[in-house]
Amino acid sequence: MIRERFGCRAVRIHDIFELQFRRTGGIAAMDLSDPSRPDNGNVEHCLKYNQTLTSRWVRSLPDSTKNIDLIAVGRSSVDLYGEQIGGRLEDMGSFAKYVGGSPTNTAIAAARLGLRVALLTRVGADHMGRFIREELEREGVDVRGVRTDPGRLTALVVLGIRNRESFPLIFYRENCADMALSELDLDDAFLASARAVLINGTHLSTPGVFAASLGAARRVKAHGGRVVFDVDYRPVLWGLTAKDLGENRFVADAGVTQRLQAVLPLCDLIVGTEEELCILGGCIDLLAAIKNIRLQTAAALVCKLGGRGCVAFANAIPDDIESGLVIPGFKVQVLNVLGAGDAFMGGFLRGWLRGDTLEQCCRLGNACGALVVSRHGCAPAMPTWSELQMFMSAGGELPTESFIRHLNHLHWASTRRRDYPELMVLAIDHRSQFEASGDFGSPDRERIAKFKTLGLRALHAAARNDSRFGVLLDGRYGFDALSEAADLPYWTGRPIEIPKSRPLAFEGSADVAAEISTWPLNHVVKCLVSYHPDDAVDLRGRQDRELRRLFDACRRTSHELLLEVMPPRGMPLDSQTTARALSRIYALDVRPDWWKLPPSGDAASWKAIQDTIAREDPLCRGVLLLGLAAPEAELVASFAAAAPFEIVKGFAIGRSVFHDVAGAWFAGLLSDGDASEAMSTKFSSLANAWQSARRSAQEHAQRAGFDLKTIPR
Numbered sequence: 001m002i003r004e005r006f007g008c009r010a011v012r013i014h015d016i017f018e019l020q021f022r023r024t025g026g027i028a029a030m031d032l033s034d035p036s037r038p039d040n041g042n043v044e045h046c047l048k049y050n051q052t053l054t055s056r057w058v059r060s061l062p063d064s065t066k067n068i069d070l071i072a073v074g075r076s077s078v079d080l081y082g083e084q085i086g087g088r089l090e091d092m093g094s095f096a097k098y099v100g101g102s103p104t105n106t107a108i109a110a111a112r113l114g115l116r117v118a119l120l121t122r123v124g125a126d127h128m129g130r131f132i133r134e135e136l137e138r139e140g141v142d143v144r145g146v147r148t149d150p151g152r153l154t155a156l157v158v159l160g161i162r163n164r165e166s167f168p169l170i171f172y173r174e175n176c177a178d179m180a181l182s183e184l185d186l187d188d189a190f191l192a193s194a195r196a197v198l199i200n201g202t203h204l205s206t207p208g209v210f211a212a213s214l215g216a217a218r219r220v221k222a223h224g225g226r227v228v229f230d231v232d233y234r235p236v237l238w239g240l241t242a243k244d245l246g247e248n249r250f251v252a253d254a255g256v257t258q259r260l261q262a263v264l265p266l267c268d269l270i271v272g273t274e275e276e277l278c279i280l281g282g283c284i285d286l287l288a289a290i291k292n293i294r295l296q297t298a299a300a301l302v303c304k305l306g307g308r309g310c311v312a313f314a315n316a317i318p319d320d321i322e323s324g325l326v327i328p329g330f331k332v333q334v335l336n337v338l339g340a341g342d343a344f345m346g347g348f349l350r351g352w353l354r355g356d357t358l359e360q361c362c363r364l365g366n367a368c369g370a371l372v373v374s375r376h377g378c379a380p381a382m383p384t385w386s387e388l389q390m391f392m393s394a395g396g397e398l399p400t401e402s403f404i405r406h407l408n409h410l411h412w413a414s415t416r417r418r419d420y421p422e423l424m425v426l427a428i429d430h431r432s433q434f435e436a437s438g439d440f441g442s443p444d445r446e447r448i449a450k451f452k453t454l455g456l457r458a459l460h461a462a463a464r465n466d467s468r469f470g471v472l473l474d475g476r477y478g479f480d481a482l483s484e485a486a487d488l489p490y491w492t493g494r495p496i497e498i499p500k501s502r503p504l505a506f507e508g509s510a511d512v513a514a515e516i517s518t519w520p521l522n523h524v525v526k527c528l529v530s531y532h533p534d535d536a537v538d539l540r541g542r543q544d545r546e547l548r549r550l551f552d553a554c555r556r557t558s559h560e561l562l563l564e565v566m567p568p569r570g571m572p573l574d575s576q577t578t579a580r581a582l583s584r585i586y587a588l589d590v591r592p593d594w595w596k597l598p599p600s601g602d603a604a605s606w607k608a609i610q611d612t613i614a615r616e617d618p619l620c621r622g623v624l625l626l627g628l629a630a631p632e633a634e635l636v637a638s639f640a641a642a643a644p645f646e647i648v649k650g651f652a653i654g655r656s657v658f659h660d661v662a663g664a665w666f667a668g669l670l671s672d673g674d675a676s677e678a679m680s681t682k683f684s685s686l687a688n689a690w691q692s693a694r695r696s697a698q699e700h701a702q703r704a705g706f707d708l709k710t711i712p713r
Contacts (some may be wrong), residue, residue, distance in 0.1 A: 066225070068142060068194040069115040069353050073216050074203035074232075075101030075155070076121040076146070076178045078128045081377055082160035085335075089160040089168040099135045099379040100157055101178065102232045102342050103200050109346025109368060109382040111140045112415070115353060118142035118194070120185065120216060122177040124154035129177065135379070138417055147185050149177040159246075161376075164334045169246040171236060178203075181212045191216055192223040196268075196353060198345070200232035201276070204259050217266045229263055229299075230345055231272035233279050250275035257282040267299040269352065271345055277303055291317045300358065302365075304344055307334070307373075309366050312358050327362035330370035330391070331398040339378025343368040346382060367392050384414040409591060412555065413619035416593070417522065418467070420621060420649060422694070423491055424687045425470040426679075427626070427654030428455040429526065432499040434477060439659065440666040445477065451665060452478040454672055455658055456485055458679035462687065465489055469687070472526060472652055475519075476507075486520065493524040493562055493652070496550065502530045502568065503542040506550070513553035524594070525554050528564040532571045533580040544588050551590040564596035564626065579608035586616035595623045596652055599630070599638030610647040620647075627653035632682075636689045643693035644701070651690055657682045 079100030082092030099108065104119060111117040119141055123129030125148050132154065136143050155176035159169035173179065181203065191197065197220040203209040217227045235241045235251040260280050264270075270293065274286050281289025290301060294317045301313040303321075309329035311321055318324060347368030351361035367388055375381035383391065387410045394403060434451075436442045443451075456471055463469035470491030473481050485492050496512065498505045504527070508515035516525055527550055531543060547563075554561040565581055567573055578597060585592075595613070600606060613620050625642055627635055635656060642648040658679055665675040 066195045068118050070110055070196050071118045071120055071194040072103035072107040072198040073120045073213055074103040074200045076104040076123055076132055077101040077155035077157050080158045085161045092160050098377045099132055105339055105342035105378045106345045107141050108139045108379045109343050110349050112382050112384045113350040114385050118145055120145035122147045122149045122181050124152055124177040125150045126154055128154035149180055152177040152180055161336050167247050167338050171246050179209055182208050183211050183215045186215050191219040194220050194225050196226040196228055198228045200230040201260055202232050202237050205238050221266055226268040227266045228269045229267045231276035231280050233276045264297040267297050270299050271302045273304045287321055310362050312362055314358055329366045332370045332374045334373045337373050340369040340373045343372040343382055386414055387411050422468045423470055423650040425472055425652035426459045426683055427472040427652045428452055429472040429474040429495045431474055431476055440662055443666050448477040449480050453481045454676045456481040458676045461680040462684040493526040495526045497527045503539055504529050504546040512550055513556055516553050516559055517557045521558055524560040524562050526562040530566050530568045531581050532567050533584050547590050548588050560593040562594035562596055563592035575602050575604040576608050579612045582612050591617045593621050596626050597623050599625050601641040606645045610645050613647055622647050622649035625651040627656045629655035639690050639693040643697040
């Protein structure tokens with residue numbers, strides 16, 4: 001009956017009807033009076049019509065059948081960016097490591113803007129492949145399609161910033177993992193769940209990846225999705241230039257044009273630079289090239305024009321470029337144009353897949369590209385949605401320095417590695433207490449190091465891989481424990497201050513940034529400062545300079561900062577003292593990710609602290625309570641006082657847990673196992689007490705009919 005009504009023997013649309021029968025009206029509700037329906041008997045035309053009809057009806061189904069907005073297909077590599085700017089690649093001395101590869105960058109860009117994104121690629125069974133997978137997971141990108149290739153290495157790119165126009169780069173992609181992507185990696189159900197698929201030019205350059213890319217596009221198209229094509233032309237990756245000419249963007253080649261044009265009938269959107277549209281259209285004249293492209297596809301065409309913005313063509317191509325939809329760019333100081341195109345694509349697709357006008361899609365793309373060219377790196381420079389909205393509010397004018405500082409802080413805070421709504425930390429970063437003049441006699445370095453490792457193992461026994469827990473460890477005696485912690489899922493902090501220094505001074509190099517740059521990126525920099533808002537002017541000035549220097553170092557090296565503020569002994573304290581100290585530090589344009597503050601039973605003090613942070617930095621992660629070696633009963637009481645204030649996320653307590661145990665262990669009265677178990681028991685008791693206090697506060701708030709005071713996010 002179905003075949004008779006369609007008058008086409010080759011129609012195969014049983015999956016459409018299976019879904020359609022469940023809708024109101026069922027098959028009777030379908031409009032079959034389509035004049036484009038082919039005559040009975042023409043099998044080739046029927047097959048093409050079948051695909052068109054299938055796409056039309058699947059696209060009309062509810063979005064619940066599509067749980068992925070975009071699947072990006074293709075390159076996935078690690079970028080090694082030279083950190084020295086303004087010289088030859090040969091003269092670079094250090095490199096920053098970022099996720100790279102055009103579709104991978106775009107996947108991260110789109111995910112940060114709120115789209116549901118997945119990646120289809122291959123990475124090596126190596127450290128760099130694991131790095132890519134972990135970074136994608138942190139960014140919220142679906143990694144079901146990221147295959148691990150045991151026989152090939154993850155691709156690498158080494159690149160530098162010589163000036164605003166020259167960006168030397170070398171692709172290390174010989175037999176790399178992502179170029180082994182094949183049709184065998186395509187999962188029909190996975191692809192059917194996508195509203196759109198993004199393919200790119202590099203993954204058309206060899207038969208295997210060509211088949212994989214077209215196979216993915218055809219499967220998505222057959223299930224009602226749309227196909228996006230990023231031309232992404234790198235002549236060196238087609239074997240058309242010497243290997244050291246990776247930055248070369250155009251070499252005319254008829255074979256490349258023919259291969260790229262093979263995907264045009266499938267496309268709904270095509271995006272490229274002027275050079276890329278010329279290679280796609282097979283002509284060095286841009287307008288002629290675009291007209292050639294239009295002859296083979298009805299897709300929307302977007303030409304990126306760098307700092308000038310972009311021009312788009314939804315329908316027929318006019319006789320001059322300027323008669324297209326021209327959307328000007330945003331004014332910024334350019335540092336690095338690499339990655340701007342991927343950012344543009346992410347922004348454009350944020351609008352395109354949400355049904356925005358073509359003009360708005362272009363504006364979103366331009367804004368994302370402008371933000372990325374002002375920063376170092378590609379993927380980490382991609383903006384979040386809140387950041388993009390703030391930037392676009394400036395109206396395209398060159399931002400002021402103050403605006404850029406606020407924007408950069410928003411970027412930093414909205415792209416942090418992990419959320420911590422609750423955090424319970426064992427603080428065992430003490431140094432002076434363990435040394436000759438400290439509390440435990442004169443233990444040697446090896447014994448101190450061993451005890452700190454026992455402390456980490458005590459935390460692990462209590463936390464059982466729960467990421468709400470953490471540890472503070474120093475590098476002087478806790479180096480071995482820090483190394484062991486690298487394989488555990490816990491928050492890790494590390495002190496930088498010289499113990500008991502006032503004015504503040506830092507350990508290690510005279511250049512605090514140089515010191516911190518040797519730390520792993522997941523190590524949070526902890527700094528204890530003895531600080532009072534009424535300190536003498538000279539003392540406060542010296543401490544303020546060091547705090548600014550430290551904050552700048554943390555941002556430059558991409559480390560989070562925990563600032564522990566302790567009022568000096570003998571100075572007056574009231575309910576406003578700590579809040580005033582925080583206000584003074586914020587006035588320095590220092591915005592720690594975390595605060596670590598003394599316990600207080602005064603609700604007025606906590607309200608003042610919470611209000612200060614809400615006013616000065618609503619993106620602050622929160623406050624951790626310190627313990628001051630207090631007995632457990634006092635700590636439990638301090639938890640009850642702080643728990644009603646949502647800005648307090650937990651605690652970072654040490655001596656209350658380890659002091660007595662350390663004394664017995666160093667005296668030979670406790671075995672390693674007994675010492676670790678004793679610390680684990682004490683720490684678990686405090687963790688349970690904190691969680692109980694927070695639950696009680698929440699229950700009390702609910703009974704009273706109000707919410708805990710929260711910091712707006």
